[in-house]
Amino acid sequence: MMRFVFYISILLVFFSCKKETINPYNNPDLLPPTEDSTSYFSEPTNFAAIYNDVFLPHCNNAGCHDGTFEPDFRTIESSYNTLVYQPIIKNNPPATYQYRVKAGNPSESVLYARLLADGNGTSIFDPNSQVMPLTADIVYDPNQEHIWHSEKEEHIKNIKTWIENGAPDMFGNIAVLPNNKPEMLGVAMYVSGTTNLLPRIGRGTVLVPSGTNSLDIWFSVSDDNLAANTLTYNKVKFSESLFQFHLKPELNLNVVSSPIMEAGYQSNNVAYYHNITYDISSLTSGDEMFIKIYVKDDVNEVTEIPNNGDLYEKVKHFTFEIL
DSSP: HHHHHHHHHHHHHHHHHHHOOOOGGGGGGGGSSSSOOOTTTTTTTHHHIIIIIIIIIOOOOOOSTTTTTTSOOSSSHHHHTTTBBOSSSSSTTTTSSSBBBOOGGGGGGGGHTTTTTTTSSSSSTTTTSOOSSSSSSSTTTTOOOHHHHHHHHHHHHHHHHHHTTOOOOOOOOOOOOOOOOOOEEEEEEEETTTOOOOOOOOTTTTEEEETTEEEEEEEEEEEEESSSGEEEEEEEEHHHHHGGGGGGGOOEEEEEEEEEEESSOOOOSSSEEEEEEOOOOOTTOEEEEEEEEEEEEEESOOEEEESSTOHHHHHHEEEEEEE
């Protein structure tokens, strides 16, 4: 009996000395809200908001900007990286634009221009192009029933403000002008001593009349920071095979101070500063020649144009065939 009383006393002492604890989950003030009233895109001109409000719902469509071609609107990162200071694929006839987004300058940004239309719904960028987003263009939506039409004024204003503010990324970092490699704009060929541009197969191979002894070949290139006629190195190679250029000698390109103006690969009027007169008297009917040029800007290593990673259509633009 005495042993039982002793154990009971020990237990009472143990429980009387133990601290009481409060379960925080019993406090109703600490429970999560029943409604989420947080605005995650409270600043509509932030790139994250523009992606959420415009690119994701209206542009990331199957067969469109879903990674099929650039700009790539699948993610916020791919959207930014394929827009800001990225060269355009298709220009308007006057070749007004250089970048998809030029930070600080909406009027020189293709993204902004492609969203604008006149009162008839015709593209401001180019009357022969469609207004973006494509599904809201009058060709597909003549009655303007697409939700874009009720929201577009606000969205376009926000995009314009974002560009004016320096096209900052989703973290607020202002865009910095990159120093890209020089790019090809076009090749123009003439029978030496003439001024009649030789014809092409589409935008591809130039067709040279049989019996031609030499060609005057002009090249149009552009750089994001330097004038084309201030590029250095300025060499050219000719090869019967696309895969034999490493065996061919480099020839010097002439560089003029006043360019000729001719149609380019994508635009109707581009400046040609680089040229060479090339002897083709040894070639016969059916022979095809591939061409590559080599130029250097003030930062990058020597740039090969076109390179073997370019579209084959662009590679073919640098070829000619003897009829």
